[in-house]
Amino acid sequence: MNAPDKLAQFIRLTREPLPASTKRYLQGSRPDIQVPLREIMQSNGEAITVYDTSGPYTDPRADIDVRQGLPLVRQGWVDGRGDTELYVGRPPFALDDGLKNGETDALAALRAQAAGLQRQPRRAKGGVGSGANVTQMHYARKGIVTPEMEYVALRENQNLEWQAQYLGNAEREARLAGNSFGASIPKVVTPEFVRDEVARGRAIIPANINHTELEPMAIGRNFLVKINANIGNSAVTSSIEEEVEKLVWSIRWGADTVMDLSTGKNIHTTRDWIVRNSPVPIGTVPIYQALEKVGGIAEDLTWEIFRDTLIEQAEQGVDYFTVHAGVRLPFIHLTANRVTGIVSRGGSIMAKWCIAHHKENFLYTHFDEMTEIMKAYDVSYSLGDGLRPGSGADANDEAQFAELRTLGELTHKAWQQDVQVMIEGPGHVPMHMVQANMTEQLKHCGEAPFYTLGPLTTDIAPGYDHITSGIGAAMIGWFGTAMLCYVTPKEHLGLPDREDVKVGIITYKIAAHVADVAKGHPGVRARDDALSKARFEFRWMDQFNLSLDPETAKQFHDETLPAEGAKVAHFCSMCGPKFCSMKITQEVREYAKNLGVSEEQALQSGMDVMSDAFKKVGGEIYIPIAKA
Ligand code: IRN
Secondary structure (H helix, E strand, O other): OOHHHHHHHHHHHHOOOOOOEEEEEEEOOOOOOEEEEEEEEOOOOOEEEEEOOOHHHHOOOOOOOOOOOOOOOOHHHHHHHOOEEEOOOOOOOOOOHHHHOOOOHHHHHHHHHHOOOOOOOEEEOOOOOOOOOOOHHHHHHOOOOOHHHHHHHHHHOOOHHHHHHHHOOHHHHHHOOOOOOOOOOOOOOOHHHHHHHHHHOOEEOOOOOOOOOOOOOOEEOOOOOEEEEEEOOOOOOOOHHHHHHHHHHHHHHOOOEEEEOOOOOOHHHHHHHHHHOOOOOEEEOHHHHHHHHOOOOHHHOOHHHHHHHHHHHHHHOOOEEEEOOOOOHHHHHHHOOOOOOOOOHHHHHHHHHHHHHOOOOHHHHOHHHHHHHHHHHOOEEEEOOOOOOOOHHHOOOHHHHHHHHHHHHHHHHHHHOOOOEEEEEOOEOOHHHHHHHHHHHHHHOOOOOEEEEOOEOOOOOOOOHHHHHHHHHHHHHHHOOOEEEOOOOOOOOOOOOHHHHHHHHHHHHHHHHHHHHHHOOOOOHHHHHHHHHHHHOOOHHHHHHHOOOHHHHHHHHHHHOOOHHHHOOOOOOOOOOOOOHHHHHHHHHHHHHHHOOOHHHHHHHHHHHHHHHHHHOOOOOOOOOOOO
């Protein structure tokens, strides 16, 4: 089987909806605003809806051909604004073997068109440098509510009916109320609220005008916490098909954005495949590709090569760029006495360039020019943390915070041109030092969304760094981080495979969800409550189906009790039939009901009976064997 066919087969497999799940759409104010959600139906007839990142892949009605890419859900919205133009972009496959083999640009373009992957790019009318601006922030600041904003608003509201019931119970609501550390989370997200958050820079909607396959989403402290999964080949391993597989796989389990960190061969084509087949925003670190273009020699990088790379990727539809513009020349010496020096790939590339030329980082000196490019395509900045700590010992040091303050300064510069920004954060930070990161970020970066890598709370568990970092991610998510960059069990050890990607995502879905619950996001507890109820009522299949990873939950259960009958049994193999606490509670309730007394009275009378019996046998805890 050839590679695209193998991929098509894999996609058929991942097109299976998750168990008991149906894709539904919320209808917006115009026919082409249809917001997906997943409805999980329980055996008692009650349904729970959950946020759905899986795109058309899990919609049985969608006709998907990976060679053609996904349907262009945003095309009408972008066209409708009438402020963009088609133009002749870069030749495709600029760095791939096609051109290296002597193929002309025109031939390469034809080949790409035949493959259904080459699209004529679009930019703001007038192009880069004309001042034209097509960012969501620009519209928001003009008071325009875009279809993207309305889409996001509908998407953020989950289980409104459940909320009505829950919020009606004042005692419970008060007891379980969250602490959002100063965030202002609305009870119902409206399109106007989204517009206001984007206008203030407190949220971003990463949505390149060339990524019309995108189902928009928001990243911001007052919205649900999001997670990012990194995929990408390296020079050593992995192929284009495998990368698209990882994309489809990642969104199936809940990745809200995906970053393509490819560094090896076919970097341009891999990205084309990924963007054309992605319903979630795609991020990249363009300096990686720029480095490929200069044969891996950091000193040979120039602003011009970097600028061309930005435009090439913006034309393809990349939604956000990690840019390590805060790695300033005067900060580099601050890392000299660190235990782990500079651990960011992009950060170390820029540090090497600065030292070699003894010049200020060209990403810093050309920042305004770069922003001109971002606004012509609506690419969002993800300002990179090139000086993040790579060990607990280096956490919160001057190098890290000097860079963070610079990222704050650059945020305000980007906002002058209405370009959307989020700020990347660490890294490795012990638990007691996590909150300071959020506090500093809020202080210096004007509430621009924070996007952190974990942080890893200890360094002693290679092989388990999804857990060491999941702890830090849950904490910092609660304090206000808007997006969590996942870490897989293979972190520090090797390139993750499909199973590692899934484990990383599920771990981060847990971190994001517990943060949402702690912050008091309305509606998010619905799933916890439904699952708890199913557990208490021994509705095993419902318990599996409501979980983040139904397959694993069912598999673990079935390892010891595989029979179908066990799926309705009132116990599991953990405690066995006699010691199941939930079963005993239910028996108490049943007993009380039969006696026509309250649960407390039933318990008391049971206690009295046992107390009498105890006294009758002498009232001793330890009874001599002979007497017993
Ligand atoms: C996220 C927060 N801090 C770093 N990240 C991610 O790390 C970033 O989004 C990208 O996926 C990756 C960049 O790594 P380097 O180049 O900084 O090591």
